[in-house]
Amino acid sequence: MKRLLWLSLLICVVSLLACAHSGGLTKPASYGYKVNIPEGWRKIDNNRYLLLTKENPFQQYILVQNRPIGKSFRHTKKKMHTTMLPEEAAQIVVDELISDQNLLNLKLLNNTPLNISGYDGFKILYTYQDGEGHTFKTLYYGFIKADTFFNLRFTAADRFHFQRDIDAFRLMLKSLEIVKAKKT
Amino acid sequence: MNIRRSKLFLFPIGLLLLASATGCSTHSKPQISRVAESLLESEAEQMLWEKSEREQRTLESNGLVYADPQFEGYLNQVVARLMPETVPANLVIRVKVIKSPYLNAFAYPNGMIYIHSGLLARMDSEAQLAAVLAHEMAHCIQRHALRAFRKYRNQPAYLIAVQQTLLKTKGLQKLAHAMGVTGAMAAISGYTRELEAEADRIGFEWVLRAGYNPKAALSLFDQMLSDLAADGLEEPFFFGSHPRIRQRAENLQNLPEPAMIDTLASNNDRQAFLAKLDQLLIDNARLDIRLGRFQVARTSVEKFLSIKPDDTRAYFLLGEIHRQRGQRSDVQTAIGYYSRAIRLDPSFAAPHKAIGLIHYKKGQHDLAKKFFESCLQLSPDSPDKAYIKGYLKQCTISEES
Structure with a gap:
């Protein structure tokens, strides 16, 4: 029962972080993706994004999302668009993170341009604390392809799990392949 | 490592229990005297x-x-x-x-x-x-x-x-x-x-x-x-x-x-x-800009300018509001505000980069290059220098081609 409660709470918090709920009706993303799931990691069922963990999501998780660029974020009213530079897209993500008061003492450690699977994008590294003072670190990759904003992020406890599991995330990132989305 | 986030999420449940306990304690005193009340x-x-x-x-x-x-x-x-x-x-x-x-x-x-x-x-x-x-x-x-x-x-x-x-x-x-x-x-x-x-x-x-x-x-x-x-x-x-x-x-x-x-x-x-609000107007405008609430942010900045008409940060923020709003007609207005910020404080790097970005997006790479270079000269250790160097590289490629 307790485990079930934890899981439902986790789904809530990840949904917040994934910025997947808010906003009005938008067209579904035109592009999807393929990735190789790292060995030993398991999928947490979700039909909106790919959520993976090795032990449990409070220790580490990988989240992959393809969202239509017109979709609203939870906090900022700013929207992405097709002609945006990677830096401008990164700025919206940073604005969204800073406006999210769930992420206590958020520190932006790095925000740099990066080519991700052949697409111009960005990489953001930040830390934040939860309500109990535990520090988490997130590596966030993002890029825009046509009308789709792709983002892949790895979040883990900063003390130990981040360094231990980051290579699995990097390996998965290398396998990323963008494909035309299936029409539903 | 055992990470316990449960308290964060169980907090409302705890409150419910606490409040229920308070409620229960009042029920347990049906014949209470006025003094006791x-x-x-x-x-x-x-x-x-x-x-x-x-x-x-x-x-x-x-x-x-x-x-x-x-x-x-x-x-x-x-x-x-x-x-x-x-x-x-x-x-x-x-x-x-x-x-x-x-x-x-x-x-x-x-x-x-x-x-x-x-x-x-x-x-x-x-x-x-x-x-x-x-x-x-x-x-x-x-x-x-x-x-x-x-x-x-x-x-x-x-x-x-x-x-x-x-x-x-x-x-x-x-x-x-x-x-x-x-x-x-x-x-x-x-x-x-x-x-x-x-x-x-x-x-x-x-x-x-x-x-x-x-x-x-x-x-x-x-x-x-x-x-x-x-x-x-x-x-x-x-x-x-x-x-x-x-x-x-x-x-x-x-x-x-x-x-x-x-x-x-x-x-x-x-x-x-x-004048008493002073810095609070600018700080709050920044929060509104992050939230994409450009109109209220602009009102705050304009109030600030009414007390400090030569403040370079305020003109920069007005430029940011217009540039980030992303409407085509706003671009020239944004350049106007950034230029004013530069005139007031030529050593302020941020408006140089912002003008560079506007030219860069318009494909005016020669103009963009000039502003990106001046930005890096003024602030060589800027946290966004990797982006600026990328733009400069692209400007050079464009020049050569």
Whole structure:
């Protein structure tokens, strides 16, 4: 029962972080993706994004999302668009993170341009604390392809799990392949 | 490593249990004497105060409070001027500012008043500030929290519902946790219509006696309503709700017109008041820009410019508002503001980069290159230097081709 409660709470918090709920009706993303799931990691069922963990999501998780660029974020009213530079897209993500008061003492450690699977994008590294003072670190990759904003992020406890599991995330990132989305 | 986030999420459940326990304890005394009832009430008030202090400690330890002792001192001077003659001896009214662009002010029963930077940035005069503070002071001095507690002590579900409203609201979970139940009730739902009307009536008297125009708050309410409509803002707080603001405005309109209203005009000195707000206007504008609330951000910056017409940061922010708004017609206006910022302070790197970006996106790579280079010269260790170097590289490729 307790485990079930934890899981439902986790789904809530990840949904917040994934910025997947808010906003009005938008067209579904035109592009999807393929990735190789790292060995030993398991999928947490979700039909909106790919959520993976090795032990449990409070220790580490990988989240992959393809969202239509017109979709609203939870906090900022700013929207992405097709002609945006990677830096401008990164700025919206940073604005969204800073406006999210769930992420206590958020520190932006790095925000740099990066080519991700052949697409111009960005990489953001930040830390934040939860309500109990535990520090988490997130590596966030993002890029825009046509009308789709792709983002892949790895979040883990900063003390130990981040360094231990980051290579699995990097390996998965290398396998990323963008494909035309299936029409539903 | 065992990471336990459960407490964070089980917090509302804990509150429910706590509130249920409070409810149960009142049920267990069916034949209570008047003296005992009075003692119980005193205990209840003590409990409310202790709870308030705990909630305030959490609020302040999360870095939500705006640290400006000088401005805080000013707010407390206004409170001192409004203070009625008879106040319970142990009640000390204090005011602090919360860094939040949302419209709100709320009071804890122990006399601590919190006012959001977003509400302050909307104000134009000390009289408006006085009206908001007097209303909150009336809640404390008239012990409205205790009266509400009496009403709701057998309805813990109500209190939980109030806090959960805040917990569900985007971006405000941290504030909701920090406020706790007492703060959430004061901040979101307000008190009953009768208690709010009483706070308006009593606050009106104190404002008038202190020499302010009590009707000055009407224009603040109008401004808030038009801001909420203009930017399509949705806010969860008492002051961010159309019906609540209208109710407050109606309460004020129904109070008698002060006889000596002309002599009170001197307290309506806009410029002197804005000079007190000073940096808060710019800081709050930055929060609104992050949220994409460009119109309200622009109003704050323009207010700031009315007191500091040569401030380079303010012109830069106006440029940012126009550039980030992303409308084609805004681009030239943005360049105009950035250029003015550069004229005022040629060593300020940020507007150089912003102009560079505009030219870069237009494909004017020669012009863009010039501004990116000047930006890097002025700020070689800028955190965004990797992006700028990327743009410069692209400009060079474009030149060569």
